[in-house]
Amino acid sequence: MSERQLVAGNIAVAMGALAAGCRHYFGYPITPQSDIPAYMSAELRKLGGTFIQAESEIASINMLLGASACGFRAMTSSSSPGISLKQEGISYMAGSELPGLIVNICRSGPGLGGIDASQADYFQSVKTGGHGGYRTIVVAPASVQEMYDLTILSFDLSDRYRMPALLLADSLVGQMKEALELKPYTLPSDLPAKEWAVTGKLWRSDQRIVKSLYLGEGELEQHNWKLWRRAEELKEKEQRSEGKYLDDAKLIVTGFGSAARIAKTAVEMAREAGMQVGFLRPITLFPFPEKAFAEATVSCKQLLCVELSTGQMVEDVRLSVARDAEVAFYGRPPGTGSLPTPEELFAQIQKHYGKGA
Amino acid sequence: MSERQLVAGNIAVAMGALAAGCRHYFGYPITPQSDIPAYMSAELRKLGGTFIQAESEIASINMLLGASACGFRAMTSSSSPGISLKQEGISYMAGSELPGLIVNICRSGPGLGGIDASQADYFQSVKTGGHGGYRTIVVAPASVQEMYDLTILSFDLSDRYRMPALLLADSLVGQMKEALELKPYTLPSDLPAKEWAVTGKLWRSDQRIVKSLYLGEGELEQHNWKLWRRAEELKEKEQRSEGKYLDDAKLIVTGFGSAARIAKTAVEMAREAGMQVGFLRPITLFPFPEKAFAEATVSCKQLLCVELSTGQMVEDVRLSVARDAEVAFYGRPPGTGSLPTPEELFAQIQKHYGKGA
Amino acid sequence: MKTVFSRPASLKDVATHFCPGCQHGLIHRLVADAMDHFGVQQQTIGVASVGCSVFLYEYFDIDVVEAPHGRAPAVATGVKRARPESCVFTYQGDGDLAAIGTSEIIHAANRGENFTALFVNNTTYGMTGGQMAPTTLPGQRSLTSPEGRDVALDGYPMRMAEVIAALDGTAYSVRVAVNSPKNILAAGKAIKKAFEYQLENKGFAFVEVLSSCPTNWGMDALAANERVETEMIPYFNLGTFKERS
Amino acid sequence: MKTVFSRPASLKDVATHFCPGCQHGLIHRLVADAMDHFGVQQQTIGVASVGCSVFLYEYFDIDVVEAPHGRAPAVATGVKRARPESCVFTYQGDGDLAAIGTSEIIHAANRGENFTALFVNNTTYGMTGGQMAPTTLPGQRSLTSPEGRDVALDGYPMRMAEVIAALDGTAYSVRVAVNSPKNILAAGKAIKKAFEYQLENKGFAFVEVLSSCPTNWGMDALAANERVETEMIPYFNLGTFKERS
Amino acid sequence: MTHDVFMTGFGGQGVLMIGNLLAYAGILEGKNVSYYPSYGVEKRGGAANCMVMVSDAEIGSPVIGAPSAGIILNQASYDLNIARFKPGAFCLLNSSLIDEGALKRDDLATVRLPLNEMALELGDARLLNMIAVGCYAASCQSVSLDALKGALKKVLPERNHRFIPLNIQAIDLGAAQINKG
Amino acid sequence: MTHDVFMTGFGGQGVLMIGNLLAYAGILEGKNVSYYPSYGVEKRGGAANCMVMVSDAEIGSPVIGAPSAGIILNQASYDLNIARFKPGAFCLLNSSLIDEGALKRDDLATVRLPLNEMALELGDARLLNMIAVGCYAASCQSVSLDALKGALKKVLPERNHRFIPLNIQAIDLGAAQINKG
Amino acid sequence: MPSMKVVIDEARCKGCALCTLACPKKLIRMSEKLNRQGFLPAVFPEACNQDCTSCALCAQMCPDVAITVQKEEKGGAQ
């Protein structure tokens, strides 16, 4: 175990990316993720890597596309409106089967909004805000350590499934500091070689073409099914979640990222008060941990989903639980002073506890 | 009843917009919607209106934002990748409570894709591809007449609920010609006056400010709840769908837009073959016609959802039906030669018919 | 006694959120002066951008539309085309106009849109805490150029008044500064002229104003003001680059 | 007998999808000539844009990345920074480069990105069926300017080679045409030079090539070729606008 | 009753024009109609197809897998599409361009006409599409010949209205091929 | 056992610095910690707050509604935040800037210290935050004073390490206020 | 006491001192007492009223429009 440092979540993302071998960063300033480019601008050029503050978020995602097409681990980071602008590029990356990490340290919205912790980009991330039907990996860290670990995981999954990965967090997890342990990283030995990457032909006989255009009869349909199968494989193998107190739970509280952290304390309060309340937190939002929800709702038929929005993930929860389970929702759309307290969520637990079954 | 003309779907949208009093069009070329700007460029300047071929889709949506902020009916049209680029602007319009029509004549994707009929932008449209949590009206015409009628309806709803409206169609409905009847339009007399529109102060005492920035304590949260309540009101009052043969149905086939048209013929084939098959088509995708689905599945527990994608609307169908109803899915992601035939869908009906209950 | 200087009527009587010595406030005042001068406050629609000037509407007593970052010229195009009788101006920072909004400003100028565009160049992204801007000077340190802007990797500061002047649709393009009474008077004149162009339907008028950002330059107001003279003006020459008659 | 003209090796021996007389094919050949000339086919990565030239990879025997519409310069930036040892070029049409991609080309030039940018100006959106482009000439009819481009409402044709030349990061900017053997030879030289700039790490090199689109101009190939001479060249003057040594 | 017809040829043979004409004729008769064009993968100079439906009832799919009538104007289109037709479908083949020897189906109600030659005889090679649609309408009776002729005014651009008499002649000529049988 | 403390003052009083220090001290002791800063609506020169948690167990929410300890350095922060604290919460008030007459709660374990004066006496007005954190740590014992002192090296930038002895003095001075009682 | 030619709104002044730079006669100085906003505001000392030419350059320069300038009307108060 290496020494633990006190590190902010945003910095942990940057450190995780460097640890995973990412040497190409492209971004455009936006609060509350500016620590990431600031850190990268200082570190990457020292390492002989690329740091570009691009002219826009659109340019950034396309530079990422270019660097990734060359077979290198590369990333961009931004926040909600900037991520909206990247949607076309994300769709192209997905269509071109390119890996790459896109970090969204969410702002509140819609429109310009503010910089408060928000989870209102769940739909955009998980249901894919770009056009044309594709999927991306989406991870939702809830701690500084996870900001680091899931950044690394994202690069690995992204390479393995040739699919862009999104890391979805907000200013709570991004600006909070916690102890971070830097685990040594080694590239998984079973990652497929990037035999699709452009290098210049280098006397290869075949051309390498990174593209999303398939005009031959039936080609595009087949391409879509291929992407779909990959997403299905991801669903099968890569669902991740954190559960606690699920065995005897009469009510399960769920949520992701920052809301989950607050909810977890509320669950502890409930347990202290002698209530049989469980906790289930999706770590991967895509693939959504359907199996964990299905399993947990074999016995527990009452759920409470907490989000910093008017309700988005709750739809996936409803789609994942056993048919006869009830899913209640409690949301606090973001804005100055709108972060719920554990006490507030505990009150919600009390309200719903015992109502089911 | 006025004379019926043979008109293509795309042109019907343009004619509907002009009928609804829209005099400001901003767009950027993209197939397969180019008939719309072509028509508008010829007609609008004659009418003293504005036609701008902007430098990009982003500029177009922001010109629309500007014209709409002035209180005028205005529109843009594009196709999938172009609509991805408009996501930030749509989020700003929603956050600024601005009406306006955004037409998406979908291409196949992801990425560059092709121009074949596709429904893979359902998620982007209905779950909102932009950031920050908002809703827009989404209508899905399935005929040339509906291209016209729903364009007009979109303007009315958009003004009433101060929410952007999306019209989602594809090259099948867009390039198909049918008989179009031009119904005379009158502005609903109960539409609220646009007392929020910027005009220059004109000696008013109050400033008018069109914005999405709310930084005061709790302000943004309240703003979000206000938008949410408006969306709830929309859900309550404006769900629209088309149903047929639902009373005795043992299997209900559903789908929207172009897929629904093909499915409808398959349903007719099934009826001719003596099968009790029903048909339910959402006309508004947001608000999704939950009530119709809930009602229809009181007695019929078996559904088949058909989409030109790997499956998107099917999630909303699952969320809307009675708990014990089964929803099967049949998808043909788009591409050259990938349009399903009625015969093919009829075979799917045969496959699922009688399996439920 | 006769009042020879007081707050223009178009400017609300409120305190601003700008940092001490930040010249956004001064530029606001000059814009308000211009509106007062032409008596157009009641017809004016301002288009705010995203940057430290985002709260335009809290300071100007006029109708305002907020544009997404970089898109003020497109929004203003929509506004002015829909309400050609109104007086429309945009107000953008250097990140907003010369980075993310490059396309929008260039094409609005090229179309000869008949509004007035104000461009505040403070060589940094003020609102987001001081990152490198398209106008950051060679060697200038910032949050994202910790060793100073390296032109070989980061490119060159953009001279927007010259770029805009080169477009056929532009009627007027000028660069001014507000770091001395003399320059302020010239700036005030240029801004008035840019409004005049619009009011006479002469087309696109662009005013680049060199401004200071003491906070992100890590200087006090006096040093920052001095830097405008010693570092900015030598690179960003003041002058009129186009003036169509 | 000795072969004095044959297909360059970098160009695949296949038929193109271009319309009869479309000069995209000729420009492809000149680019392939340049790759052959410098012997860089095996190191070259092409970046295709969206327009009639989208099938770049079907014609050039090199590795290719497809960029979203307008974003080729950003994609090429990512490619060249990640693989500085490779030879990178972009190939864009006028809609792609001068409308939706304005920002990307300007900032790539301004950063002095070390790749070669080819710009095919045919005064129209070829692939989408002939809408007005940023370079459509005044009065020219198109699908979206049915009465002809009206500069008062639609703005002016953009002279990109001049705009790009004005940026500090640009090393080389030139405009050529391919409507006559003489112009073709000059075009070939310019394209070679633009590759040479890259290979010598001199920075951003930009070649605007005037080209014809018989299909959307509603002319046969000969008339279209003639139009390049009589209408385009007078507006878009041929010449070298920047040549950094 | 719903009539569907699939028309196919190469660009320039006027397939889309007669598709429009037929659809308009349906409208004139108060029917529901749909016209659906498609272009194939080749964008330039390739195949041109369309499907037209004319019905008393509402029209669902504007495309169907197995059409019950067809107008096929050249060999390539024949080869590509002949397998799709419903057994017994009416099928007008342009024998000027389709090889009689190589016909692939004998379960269709096939009519063969040398449309190119017939059109030339009428005085204009471009009339072959009108002959074809006249023949089809007379045979399948989805619309009346009068409606078809009436629709010419709607479908032809103003400047070509002077050719309407010639087009009517062509339609009649096509129709006559059926009526005389 | 989980300790939470809410620290609040205005920009420049060093609230975020001691938040970091306390969190780092927790790390040095092998605890779980969290530090969560927040800035209020005012971006410039306004309030600076942070919440620090130190725990043997995993830490859930880094923010809680009713903190069980507080360090409040000026009047505005007092007025804004005092109502939030849990009954019985330890609360260190900077009596140099907080009006004793107007205290609003009597259910807290309040300690009042004239931090500004004490710091000046130590020789540097900026030491008031160190005195405060020393006092807090001695009272709530979420971390040891040694850990706190050890953390100085981690949290202060290299160039300020020469001030560590002075900072230790300040921490001790703060701690002494509790120990002596 | 004559009314002051130069009035600095203490509540608006952010103490940037740019006005001191602008005054050709160097009549304005910075206070040593914080104002309500926590800034050391500019001060136009009464004693300077005489020397002030009402040129308003100080006011022109103030980013916070905190300065009002008056001029004695020619010919006195008729």
Next chain:
Amino acid sequence: MPSMKVVIDEARCKGCALCTLACPKKLIRMSEKLNRQGFLPAVFPEACNQDCTSCALCAQMCPDVAITVQKEEKGGAQ
């Protein structure tokens, strides 16, 4: 029969006629017979081989790279 200096690949030719424009000697003419692609291709008549200078301007001009040009080697076939 001497081998031809100018060979036009009929299958590639799209009949644009730009080569006819380029030839300073006007040696190339357009065929009246459609090729497989449905175009009227360019033709370099055998009779012109003599007059052809192998300047290759026709080939330079061809957008479809359908023309190959050969030159007689100086001094004949040694």
